Amino acid sequence: MDTRTALLTAAAAVLLLTAVGAVAAPDAIVDPREVDDRPGDVRIVDTVVSPGEVRGETAELRLGIDLRHRGSGVENVTIRHRAIGADSGLLVDETTVDVGDVDGGGERTVNGSVDVERAGGYRIETAVFADGERVDSQTTRVGGVEALTPEYADSRIGFTDGNVWPTVAVSVREADNTTATLSVSVSVTNRGDEASAPLDLRVLLRQSESNVIADEATETVESVRPGRTDTVTTTVEVPANYNYYVDAALWSDDVLIDETQGVANLNPRETISADESVEEVDFAVEDFAGGGEDSAGSDDGGRPAADGADGAEDTDDSTPGFGLTAALVALVVAALVARRRR
Template sequence: MDTRTALLAAAAAVLVVSAVGVVAAPDALDDPREENERPGHLRVAGIVVSPGEVRGETAELRLGVDLRHRGSAVENVTVRHRAIGAESGLLVDETTVDVGAVDGGGERTINGSVDVERAGGYRVETAVFVDGKRVETRTTRVGGVAALTPDYADTRVGFTEGNVWPTVAVSVREADNATATLSVSVSVTNRGDAASDPIDLRLLMRQAESNVIADEARETVGSVRPGRTDTVTATVEVPAEYNYYVDAALWSDDVLIDETQGVANLNPRETISTDESVEEVQFSVEDFADDRADAAGEDGADRGGDGATEDGTPGFGPVVALVALLAAALYARRRP
């Protein structure tokens, strides 16, 4: 057999062996890039909390979780939300969102919600699961839920808040030794973008010393244009020479939507001011940080070496003060 024939025979043999290998192991010719593709990975890029439906006793907290995906497809993904009382540590509500498969890279927002009572604050724990295995957890603190206005009382009309112009102004129309006729003017502002519907104004004249209601009045507040302020005036008659709290409230379909207070000082020997206001509560959302108790204290300042006494008063303490007094006495005796 010459050299050329031998080479052709060897090439034919290689082809036959290759064909048999492909039939026996079809995966041998798979694209190696598929084997080197990164496995699927999910991480939480961010969480947004916003108020949803607000009812009388409870409120809905809407949760938007931004999931960032890379690599191959991730199957059987679920997101679980737990609302836990900040003070009690008790589970208030729990919901699970079935996401399914996540593919294509980039970010995807998964929407969910929990229902909580309109009181106190909460920790919202968000956990991401893949095939039932937890892959990441995030915690968000929500406070001031009581400040959320129920949907039935949500209106942009309220009493005017001014530094100089009074919200409630009282003037005397007529007076004698027994009674006084008062004119009460109340300012109402529309902070919305559309004209308001008519609402009711109710006034109570409450005698300061006894809290007895001396008189009351009702007036209708007509439609107020956006950004405008209207003044509504009512007339009441009360016993003279007493001081009164003027309790004013705005009502819409028997729902209290705003309230304020003024005074009427008719006693020339004594005056009163409005009742003390309650501290305002605001709805807030922030990332959760572990509160670790250590020697630095809550604000991070070192409490160990500032020379403070046990009651927290800055100083050197009674022992150091006594030493200073003895040193001063000895020095005075040594002086000629």
């Protein structure tokens, strides 16, 4: 056998052995570029905060943490969330999420949450631990938590907020010298995507200077279609010649949904606007307490009688100004002053 033949035979044997080895142990041949000998590393890429369950005094803040993993596997990974008051610096809530072992590279989202009071702002401190050792941290600030609406009061239906069309409209149906029957119409708008459930409309009429409730009424607001506005009308009866605040509120199962206010100016001499009183005027409690002809100390109109035992008018002999006693006192004082000057 010559040299050339021997070399070809040896090369063929090497190729054969290599092929047999690849079939018997497929992992024996590995691309060096696919080997990652770096130590495992877990980092926070992003944090997303969203409202969760909103209650009367507290609210749940849901936290979505995007973790990025590189290198070899990392064991016993945990994430700790702390909610700290922005003004007080006090710890409000702390939670821990057990992630476990992280491997495979890439990113993953880990969800968590904290409970905070529905007031003020907070600083959310998130820390990542690997086998008990802190490896990364991030701080997120949250404000305006008080603006979150509790779930029991979350409704897309409310009073109409228009620039021209009145939310509360009051008209006089009947009137005499003592009482007035008023028709109160209230506009309600559904701003949601579904038809609303029936609600209760409660209307109170308060005398402007005293805040005494003159009359009240309750009506049912039937289902309102999405994007539609309905008008609900009710009737009340109040003493005439007074000004009133018209308070309207929407209730769902004794939960206050929305409220608004209008006015009814029945006093021709004075007027008021919503949440503002122009001037004080005389007020007779008896008019709102149901006093009538049989009320003690009242005339036929239910108002207090004039001063005096028999309600008689003042005579011409009445002394004007301060009266006789005041005049005598003034004379005595003048005499004493003159005597001292002498």
